[in-house]
Amino acid sequence: MMNTRWLLTWLLAAAITIGGWLAFEIYWRDQGYRPTVMDSMDLWSLNRARAVKSAPPLRVALLGASRIQYGLSPAVFRDEARAINLDADPIMLAVNGHYPLAALRDLAMDEKFTGLAIVGIDSRGMDKRVWDMQEKHVRQYHHDWSPSREVHRRLLTYAQQHAIAARPDFAAVTLGKRMLDHQGPPYKDYVTFDRDRAGGTDYRKSDIAAIRNARVADLRKYYPLYTPPTPEAWLSDSREVVQWVEKINARGGKVVIYREPVSGEHIELDEANFPRASYWDKLAAIMPALMLDFRDYPALNIDTPDTSHIDIKDIDRHTRALLRILRLKGVL
Amino acid sequence: MTFDSLTFALFLAIVFPIYATLQSWPARKNVLLVASCVFYGSWNPFFLLLLAFTTVFDWWAAQRIHAAANLRTRRLWFWAAITASLTLLGYFKYAQFFANTALEWFALVGVTYQPIDLGIVLPLGISFYTFESISYIVDVYKKRIEPTKSLRDYGLFMTFFPHLVAGPIMRFGDFNAQTVTPRVVTADATALGAYMLVGGLFLKIVGADHVFAPISDIVFAADYKAGFVAAWAGAFSFSMQVYCDFAGYSLAALGIAKMFGFHLPPNFESPFASVGIAELWTRWHISLSNWLRDYVFNPLGHYRKGRVRGYINVMITFAACGFWHGAAWHFIAWGALHGAFLVGERLLKESIGGWKIWAVQPVRWLLALLTFALFSLAVVFFRASTLTLAWERVTAMLGVEIKDAATLAWNADCKVFVIGLVVGLTVQAWLKSRKGWEWLPAIAWPWRVALLSLMSLAIVLSPGKTNAFIYFQF
Known part of the structure; x- marks a missing residue:
């Protein structure tokens, strides 16, 4: 029999811990915060592992940066595909702030990948200097991903879906540090994630003008710092990407290269530095893949409040529009 | 799986009941x-x-x-x-x-x-x-x-x-x-073992990852230019981080083994309350220092073959200790530095060790702080990614002026680190004379409840950081 005091110790401590956690949850929910899944390299690896599972269903790797991660819904894609009798498994592999060519290269080199890769990218993202941005994710998947991490990440995702306390920005010590620095409560983020890694930007919860100005200012600073390569050099480097696409095609897979919607100063700056006729169109002539530019398809020309990302309310429309175009072009 | 992962929680929740309910020992x-x-x-x-x-x-x-x-x-x-x-x-x-x-x-x-x-x-x-x-x-x-x-x-x-x-x-x-x-699984041993597991996780998740890691991560970044204060802060914070990380892991291991009815030898016993590096190595990573003593230092001849040969044996043993930790020159330098400290301490003890002043309590506290400072000086070689970076930090710690040195901001990270450092060293001083965890069942049970509740709540409310245990890389 357990010593009564040990029993009391554990029962009381459990009651205090559960009570404290509940009070924490109630307080922050009352302040307007909600649980959300936190994206991580482990969550990326969990999805990457799915991309090489055997078909059917058709594995559709959604590669890109924030415009894909916050712009396409795997759930809507799956449902729409089902409506046309296509068994598809869309897998979100886009990473906010990281151009995707390292991930495309990884899929090309992986003989098990025989699905469809939709690569959200612009001409700047094809510049060789940014090819390796997602290499950390790729390395994590190949070197550190394990059954143990998979179970942990699945359980953590479940916890993050249901508890604010599972969000790192609400860690007790982090909150204590904010208090010491008189920083007030955590920032109410306008970006949320689902367990499939798809995110959404809800601009109703943000200061759109401030975000837009900051984004444009960043881009204005970027281009003088990283002068674009000449069209010849850029195209020459891109021939390596062509070879990756050929590898996927040779296995029966397909690749779509998709220039997602942007607007305002953003498209003006992009066009000034990477004129479409000198870069994108030249690549389209040699790329053995469907290349889509949103400007050629009115259905894809969706409003981007901060010049670079569509709003959460438009994600479903964007996904459906893309799927229809892919079908029209014979990709699906 | 790591002890601080949800995978391990699930693993333990499955394995322990099966083990505890089976009757047959085989x-x-x-x-x-x-x-x-x-x-x-x-x-x-x-x-x-x-x-x-x-x-x-x-x-x-x-x-x-x-x-x-x-x-x-x-x-x-x-x-x-x-x-x-x-x-x-x-x-x-x-x-x-x-x-x-x-x-x-x-x-x-x-x-x-x-x-x-x-x-x-x-x-x-x-x-x-x-x-x-x-x-x-x-x-x-x-x-x-x-x-x-x-x-x-x-x-x-x-x-x-x-x-x-x-x-x-x-x-x-x-x-x-x-x-x-x-082995007999008893309710009391399970309760104490689980308590130790919670204590170990608290040290790792709260102490190592949230309190101390932020400062050492800043100071040991390759592009950071640390001045005198920042370099010492980084060294102290990493000393505490690696202690909380590894002692936390070891404590959790001891606790889990206890739940299953096994006894594992303690690996850490308040090392930062040690007076002298020699004592520190009887309290820091004890199972390794005992192993090195029995399978390297003693076979080399200990001090039996003369004083100078003994010093060489110490240096060889600790260089090997460094090399065991990691295949890099900075780890060997860390081990060799500890060897040099031990030789120096022995020489000092032989000449001035008999002075009565060393027995005075405030002097012993100062010596304990000096020991901690020496440990922290050496730990720079352990933490830095290269020998060059380690040397930059050590020269800053020794007072060499660093051009364009960054000032460590007195922000919440720093304040929490200082609080953690003071609490950590005080607790180790208090625990120094207490062997193992036998003191825990002896304290009044409401204090036990308060401590366990505090640790459990802090763990539950400290998600997100997924820093690997430092010693897993070895």
């Missing part, structure tokens, strides 16, 4: 062996085969050593087993280092080659289990113990999951006594 040992293989294989199933090979080969070789009819055959089997263990360790842990070093040396004489990436992945815990298998072979060879006929018992010794990947480094003699006699 069946319970089978459960533990299978569970330990699952625990290890969940990282990389391939490396389970490597561990299985080492285990079976050493078990078999030990029997051949014991059964050998003459000394020559004994020696043959002994060296076969030792060579097998060291070859595997050498390949997986040191091959890349030796390749890089060879290229650097060739470059010194003007012969340059392309860097080689051998692409070797280090099997988790290989340094720990290799030392355990070596101690078994040596002990059998020296006739200190008899080899076991039970492959299962030897397998359990090697793989027992609480100590498998980061120690404490066990000796077969100590562990086997516990596998021969059935």
